[in-house]
Amino acid sequence: MVDALKFAVSVYVIVFVGVVAALPHQRRISPYNLKLRNPLANGYTYETLYLKQNVDHFGFENDNTYNQRYLVADQFWNHDNGPIFFYTGNEGDITWFCNNTGFMWDIAPEFKALLVFAEHRYYGESLPYGSESYANSTMLNYLTAEQALADHAELVHYIKSTVPGAAKSPVIVFGGSYGGMLAAWMRLKYPNLVLGALAASAPIWQFPGLSDCSSFYETASSLYYDASQACGDNLRLGWYTISEIGEGAAGGLDFLSQTFSLCKPLTSKYDLFDMMDWLANVYVNLAMVDYPYPASFLEPLPGWPVKEFCKNLATPLKEKDLMVALAKSVKMYFNYTGQATCLNISQQATGNLGDKGWGYQACTEMVMPTCSNNSNMFYNIPWDFKDYAAQCKADSGVEPRENWISLQYWGKNIKSASNIIFSNGLLDPWSGGGVLQSLSPSLIAIQIPLGAHHLDLRAQDPGDTADVRAAREQEKNILKDWLYGQ
């Protein structure tokens, strides 16, 4: 555990991408997470602070406390009741979210806003039990969205009641991905504290019974087919080619291992399943970060990385030629900066903190079905809650609750809420689990056709598409309406 934690402080991780891939039997979950080798040095300056929080907000037997980290930037703030823009931190180091949520920094001067980035418990430095936080399911018991929201609520309350000038400051919560879910849920559950929420790429309906589990892989697949028909067909054929070569003539496993420069050579056909799982995650993640300009979100990548990835695959290929081309593309993803010496297909299974955290959350509350039925470039990936639950129980000793999130956060019946922007980039595989149509004049859906995973929350960039610029303008106007409209 100590090693894992030491790792975590120097490594930025993204773990939301809780893809369930299944081949041939269902796999539990493999949150994809990669090192961000070059965290953005964007010059944002902030103060790092800590608030003592109850480890258990929902019970009184455990009176332990811990320090929640939060970052504050007040250089833009109108200290006389200027608004507070509050990022509801999600599953990772808050400094990373802070640095990758440039939209808040870009608009803070115009709104004269105080910026606050609140870290989610069990991630980054906000560890309820320090290096023991992940030791077992007893220690992990307080890792839930409800507890995290209560932390954020207490922090909002604390800031408003202690910072001079903040008492009457309206609070807008911002978040992307799971952080966007938390932002939306914060408005549902604590509208006394927050005036409104910008929930970017928040798949609040990617839960059992709320949306079609196939949309995730369908969307991802469509990006590759849009790049070129041949690219999608090649990737689809690739699964069979891997099996054929790996299970075929002697030397097949070695060929694959060498071609993909695998750190640990394949030694059996079971390793092929891991490899395919790993590849499926690569495709999905690349779709998630299909930004129009070079960016370092999951990995340092060129602009429109799916198109880049598909360049080598633009003509029909087969057999070893297909593998050689595919490997070249995969290395583009993992090794754009030329620093990787080999590729590690068990990377998502290594024990870094963010990964463990999301793995636990996925096995408790965050039951987010994804599936594929061979209708696209992915292999068959069934969804079966019972299998999923059994594997969670076997692996981590906890059992997920299939309908809890729907019950707790209102499922499809959110019309009685107000003041939430649900923005979604349509390139994002998660968009199918998001709110894509406005539900009322104050539950506003914004679609960004050429946007990937919460592109709108990123800092403005000369390479931005027109639609993300328009989305940000619309978001600013809605915020102004909330803040000044009455």
Add this chain to the structure above:
Amino acid sequence: MVDALKFAVSVYVIVFVGVVAALPHQRRISPYNLKLRNPLANGYTYETLYLKQNVDHFGFENDNTYNQRYLVADQFWNHDNGPIFFYTGNEGDITWFCNNTGFMWDIAPEFKALLVFAEHRYYGESLPYGSESYANSTMLNYLTAEQALADHAELVHYIKSTVPGAAKSPVIVFGGSYGGMLAAWMRLKYPNLVLGALAASAPIWQFPGLSDCSSFYETASSLYYDASQACGDNLRLGWYTISEIGEGAAGGLDFLSQTFSLCKPLTSKYDLFDMMDWLANVYVNLAMVDYPYPASFLEPLPGWPVKEFCKNLATPLKEKDLMVALAKSVKMYFNYTGQATCLNISQQATGNLGDKGWGYQACTEMVMPTCSNNSNMFYNIPWDFKDYAAQCKADSGVEPRENWISLQYWGKNIKSASNIIFSNGLLDPWSGGGVLQSLSPSLIAIQIPLGAHHLDLRAQDPGDTADVRAAREQEKNILKDWLYGQ
């Protein structure tokens, strides 16, 4: 513990009346609770059912379950989507609330409604750990409003998803006192499940910083002064008289013990504090149940019991004459049916289940300040949270959280909610902590000037006042608007 539980199944208790009385130093809390010797035999028929619930909705380490009891009456129900009237059970045996919430029974035929009465965990038969539920603070850890609301939410979901015809049935929650708070909070936190709430005599603002702690005793006192100036003055003088006699000449304690027919004679001046605390609770409770007709809510009582109580005290009295008259009145309260052989001033300290439960809740979440500053017939009762917390810690090992309820249930900032009726009888000492003015067209306050504690929820009675009849009509019309208005 076993004895306490055996007691509980045959005894009906009311424990909401968490009066904090302090003399001379602050007392922690003394929830007043008395036996209901004659539970109403009103002929209501219902089925008793149980739903398996998670003991801990907010964590995954404890996978224990327990059976929540609930009562169902479907004889009035239009099985084709007729509404569900759902009582959000509070701190006591649900059959008692069922029998004392005649309003739901009275209107069910007109609305063709399904009636459901859901028991609150840790009360009645809904004991998470059976006879060990109150053994220690570990067992009690799951006794919170959040857990109870989650139980109620799961039960609504279960009924709607399993009972044929219920899927589209709109749900209205009803509750009185703490149950009314739960009803209102249910609409705040789970509007996906419930269309609206009738929160009767729900002092959702009787929490630190939300209302004036003095209103509780002020209101109670005013009832006695309204009965007659002499009655209020006599009761006010009574405190000094008790001290003078009890601490004065030899035989004073015996005189008081005999005059009040105390089961356990007073033996020291410290016992006088207990006696005064007990009397203050009597006065408050009598105000709470100041119903216009004979009723058996806390005790079997005549109509307008405060006036009855004051009949012996209608002229200025002093010294032993005052004590004799006061004792006669007190016996009217405790012994209207002539069955009590002696009066027990430590009654509120006896270990019956409801008492223990509310005592725990008051020492954790339900920090409801009441105070008096000698401006009325009560003695000086200061409010000091630190003292309160220290006494809780010493007595029960848990520490209350002063602002949690405000944070969790929106404090005064509830305007973004909708579809809640807040009804309050103005005779009720708790009314000062309630919502007395409408906040929006769908957050509607109804005042019942001649009403005591949730009189409107009781069955209609020939002795009802015009204003409670009008309140019930208004409530019915609002329910119709919610159910059929769109």
